[in-house]
Amino acid sequence: MVGGAEGQDQGWREFIAGDLYPDTAAPWATDPAFALVLRFPGLRDSVGGRVAAALRQTIGLVRAVRGVELLAVVQANRPALGLCLGFGMNVLEPYDLLQTFRLDQVHAYEWIGEQVIEAAQALQALRAAEPLLPTQIRLHHGTISDLRALADGSIHVAYVANVFTAEVPMGAETFTAAVGEILRVLAKGGILISRGSAGTLEAALRRVVQPLLETALVSVFQKI
Numbered sequence: 146m147v148g149g150a151e152g153q154d155q156g157w158r159e160f161i162a163g164d165l166y167p168d169t170a171a172p173w174a175t176d177p178a179f180a181l182v183l184r185f186p187g188l189r190d191s192v193g194g195r196v197a198a199a200l201r202q203t204i205g206l207v208r209a210v211r212g213v214e215l216l217a218v219v220q221a222n223r224p225a226l227g228l229c230l231g232f233g234m235n236v237l238e239p240y241d242l243l244q245t246f247r248l249d250q251v252h253a254y255e256w257i258g259e260q261v262i263e264a265a266q267a268l269q270a271l272r273a274a275e276p277l278l279p280t281q282i283r284l285h286h287g288t289i290s291d292l293r294a295l296a297d298g299s300i301h302v303a304y305v306a307n308v309f310t311a312e313v314p315m316g317a318e319t320f321t322a323a324v325g326e327i328l329r330v331l332a333k334g335g336i337l338i339s340r341g342s343a344g345t346l347e348a349a350l351r352r353v354v355q356p357l358l359e360t361a362l363v364s365v366f367q368k369i
């Protein structure tokens with residue numbers, strides 16, 4: 146387990162579900178892509194920035210192009226659950242997903258422990274104004290190829306940005322497991338929003354879920 150300085154406010158730890166691992170002892174430590182991201186912090190940089198505006202734009206595009214109201218689709222479920230994959234340095238990505246879709250809870254995965262701690266500390270800073278936040282956002286120090294903490298069909302909207310990229314080639318085993326896990330946890334009718342992808346994720350999903358929108362910037366799929 147890794148942690149912050151002794152004696153400091155550890156309230157941020159309440160945002161993290163499960164263990165925090167030292168880099169070398171993480172179950173995914175031998176994944177070559179992990180070693181690469183660990184070595185070059187630039188690869189986990191917040192290339193997407195705050196995502197609330199992009200999510201609202203995506204909702205508007207799907208409404209315009211397909212006549213589908215994503216907010217209504219997601220909010221038809223109570224509790225409505227979200228999933229954010231690979232938030233990296235974009236510490237408020239899970240928060241923006243929670244707020245934009247007015248979700249009851251968001252689970253967020255990242256395999257670099259330092260980023261998980263930074264996200265937890267950023268969320269802790271918002272806690273005074275939003276005391277329920279530690280129950281609404283659950284951070285997981287984990288690989289997106291193993292979402293076993295989440296039940297089958299439990300997620301109503303998933304968001305993944307700048308994770309399936311050419312810069313960090315995902316190994317075939319991790320890729321296949323990640324796609325399988327995303328499909329497993331998505332509820333029937335659940336939505337997946339993908340931004341900044343090299344296209345491999347979309348190619349794999351197109352065969353099994355319904356594309357609602359495919360542009361150079363964003364793709365949206367619905368599990369039918």
Ligand SMILES: C[S@@+](CC[C@H](N)C(=O)[O-])C[C@H]1O[C@@H](n2cnc3c(N)ncnc32)[C@H](O)[C@@H]1O
Pocket residue numbers: 178182188189190191192193194230231232233234235238254255256257260287288289290305306307308313319341
């Ligand atoms: C370029 S950053 C993108 C950050 C953020 N989503 C954005 O759009 O700004 C990609 C992040 O995905 C994480 N990542 C890549 N593969 C992963 C995996 N298999 N499991 C968990 N996180 C992963 C990396 O550690 C990195 O922080």
